[in-house]
Amino acid sequence: MHRFGERWRAPYACDPSRSRGRLHAEPASPTRSAFQRDRDRIVHSSAFRRLKHKTQVFVFHEGDHYRTRLTHSIEVSQIARALARALGLDEDLAEALALSHDLGHTPFGHTGEDALAACMAAFGGFDHNAQALRLVTRLERRYAEFDGLNLTWETLEGLVKHNGPLVDRDGRPTTRYADQGVPLAILEYDARQPLGLSTFASAEAQGAALADDIAYNAHDIDDGLRAGLFPIEELRKVAFVADLLAEVDVRYPGLEPPRRIHEVVRRVITRFVEDVIGESERRLAALAPPEAEAIRAADGPVVAFSAPMAAADAAIKAFLHPRMYRHPRVVAVRVKAEAVVRDLFGRFTAEPSAMPEEWRSGLERAGEGRVARRVADYIAGMTDNYALEEHRRLFSATPELR
Numbered sequence: 001m002h003r004f005g006e007r008w009r010a011p012y013a014c015d016p017s018r019s020r021g022r023l024h025a026e027p028a029s030p031t032r033s034a035f036q037r038d039r040d041r042i043v044h045s046s047a048f049r050r051l052k053h054k055t056q057v058f059v060f061h062e063g064d065h066y067r068t069r070l071t072h073s074i075e076v077s078q079i080a081r082a083l084a085r086a087l088g089l090d091e092d093l094a095e096a097l098a099l100s101h102d103l104g105h106t107p108f109g110h111t112g113e114d115a116l117a118a119c120m121a122a123f124g125g126f127d128h129n130a131q132a133l134r135l136v137t138r139l140e141r142r143y144a145e146f147d148g149l150n151l152t153w154e155t156l157e158g159l160v161k162h163n164g165p166l167v168d169r170d171g172r173p174t175t176r177y178a179d180q181g182v183p184l185a186i187l188e189y190d191a192r193q194p195l196g197l198s199t200f201a202s203a204e205a206q207g208a209a210l211a212d213d214i215a216y217n218a219h220d221i222d223d224g225l226r227a228g229l230f231p232i233e234e235l236r237k238v239a240f241v242a243d244l245l246a247e248v249d250v251r252y253p254g255l256e257p258p259r260r261i262h263e264v265v266r267r268v269i270t271r272f273v274e275d276v277i278g279e280s281e282r283r284l285a286a287l288a289p290p291e292a293e294a295i296r297a298a299d300g301p302v303v304a305f306s307a308p309m310a311a312a313d314a315a316i317k318a319f320l321h322p323r324m325y326r327h328p329r330v331v332a333v334r335v336k337a338e339a340v341v342r343d344l345f346g347r348f349t350a351e352p353s354a355m356p357e358e359w360r361s362g363l364e365r366a367g368e369g370r371v372a373r374r375v376a377d378y379i380a381g382m383t384d385n386y387a388l389e390e391h392r393r394l395f396s397a398t399p400e401l402r
Contacts, residue, residue, distance in 0.1 A: 010088030012289040014202050020153035023137070023193050024146045034152050035092035041149040042096055045142070047103045047135045048073075053383035054102075055109040056223070067219050069102045075219060076101065079211035079273060080204075083303070086277045087284070089204045096151075097158040097208035104131030106380045107387040108337035108401075110325075115341035116376055123372040130183035131380050132159055137189055139377060157195045158205030160186055164301065166197040199296040203284075206295075206303035207276070214272040217316045220324060222265045229330075230323040232261060238319050240312035244268065268316075275309040336399035340391050341379060347394050348375040354394060 009015065016033035029037055042048055051070035067075075077098035084094035105128050106112030117126040133156065137148040151159075160166070166182050167173055173182050182197065190197055200206070221241070225232055236242040241264065248255065248263040255263065280303045287302060289295050295302055305313060324330065349372055352360045359378045363371055382390065384401075391398045 008088055009090060010284075012203060012284065012292055012295055013089045014093050014154050014204055014292050016090065016092070016152075022150045022152055024150050026150065033092060035090055035096055035155065038149075038151045038155045039092050039096040039099065041151065042100045042103075042136075045103075045136075045140050045149060047140060047381065048099065050381065050383050051102060051105075053385050054105060054107055055112075055384050056219075067223055069105055072215060072219065073099050073102050075215045076208065076211045079214050079269065080208040082273055083207040083211060083276055083280075084204060087203065087207065087280055087303070089202075089207060093154055093158070093202070094204040094208050094211075096155050097162060097205050098211055100132060100136065100155070100159055101162065101208060101212060102128075102132075103135050104128040104133070104380065106341070107382045107384045108334075108341065111334040111337045112341050112379075112387075115338040116345065116379060119342060119345040120372060120376050123369045123376075124184045125180050126376055126380070127183045127185075129160060129163075130185040131377075133189055134185050134377065135381075139381070153193065153195070154202060154204075156189075156193070158201045158208065160195055161197065161199075161201035162205040162209040164201075165199055169198050171198070196296065200298060200301060201296065202292055203280075203295045203303050206301050207280075210272075210276050210303060210305065213313060214269055214276075217272070217313065217320075218265050218268045220320050221268065221316070222261060224320065224324045225261050226258075229327045232257070232264075234323070235264070235319070238312075238315050240271075240315060241268065241319075244271070272305070272309060272313070275306050276303065279304055279306040279309070333401050336401050339399060340387055340401075343395060344379055344387065344390060345372075345375055348378065 014035070016035045019034045028034070032040070048070075051073060052068055054069040056067045056069060056072055077095045080094040080098035081091045083089070084091045106116050106126075108115075113126065113128055120126040135148075136151055136156070136159070140148050143150065163176065165174055166177060166186065177183075186195075186197070189195070221235070224230055232245070235245060244264050244267040247267065248260060252260070252263065283302045283304065287294065287298060289298070289302070304310075348355055349368075352363045352371055352375070354360075355375070355378055359374060363374060366374075379387070388398060388401070
């Protein structure tokens with residue numbers, strides 16, 4: 001009988017019984033695997049609950065039908081589990097990584113992150129992956145024996161490296177961090193518990209990263225259409241989506257718009273998932289990895305889109321960028337949201353006593369950099385609602401994000 005009701009696991013999957021462990025040793029659970037415990041700790045964390053009121057692209061004022069960070073994370077976890085099951089990977093690890101990948105995001109979506117990164121430029125910058133690591137290793141304070149969630153090495157590795165190695169074999173930052181360097185929070189933790197920054201992450205982490213891309217493509221098309229940012233017929237400019245739209249129209253002529261949109265979106269997800277499974281099976285067969293370490297040591301990712309589907313992914317993003325992310329309605333809200341974050345950062349760094357006691361404690365004689373990082377931690381953890389409430393408390397005028 002499989003332990004904990006496990007499904008079949010491929011030899012290259014991460015095995016929770018062979019985990020590299022936790023920073024703080026804990027007794028094993030008699031009823032849950034190590035990765036199941038990680039997933040459960042993430043779901044029960046304060047940071048995860050706050051995702052309910054954190055924006056994807058639209059701020060919460062736009063209505064209840066658009067995605068938040070929480071609904072996005074749930075959708076990513078569903079796709080990640082589907083990929084993991086098809087490829088014989090550990091589903092619980094894949095789900096833990098999918099559910100935790102957005103924990104470090106600020107209020108107001110990427111707008112908030114851009115604004116906070118600009119505010120922190122002189123103090124080491126701001127990076128949502130590094131912030132997620134800070135949350136699960138330091139900022140969550142729930143357990144009596146340690147700060148953070150004390151997650152397994154495999155979950156922390158996947159959280160940090162799901163988009164690939166952070167440095168090359170000579171220790172030089174890879175493309176993503178070539179300009180600003182690897183965030184200090186990641187380097188500091190790596191010094192305590194090395195995460196292998198020059199290697200790829202597990203196949204489970206690679207699958208969770210692709211699940212994020214797939215979910216983004218599908219739900220941004222869905223939200224953009226439902227918000228009226230572009231008409232559905234304009235999607236014919238993307239050949240991949242045009243074929244799906246034609247398929248729906250042939251099978252369901254005259255279908256009402258909401259159902260027509262859903263039929264297209266569900267096909268987007270299905271085609272991408274099927275492609276990842278097929279391409280990954282091909283790469284895994286060629287590599288023939290005997291265990292999980294061989295995945296990490298590979299010269300490239302083993303869970304991936306095929307070349308045609310990677311092109312379709314790029315085409316969807318190129319279509320959405322001007323029509324959704326840079327749409328005048330969205331840009332107008334972005335400008336106001338950026339001002340809220342800048343105002344809060346300026347006030348709290350100049351007057352740390354304006355923060356709640358738990359956040360201002362110990363800053364009486366702190367240097368400028370330490371104060372700025374504490375303020376960034378505080379702002380990054382805010383929901384959209386709370387950031388606006390704090391702004392109203394501290395300033396005479398707060399913009400309406402509409």
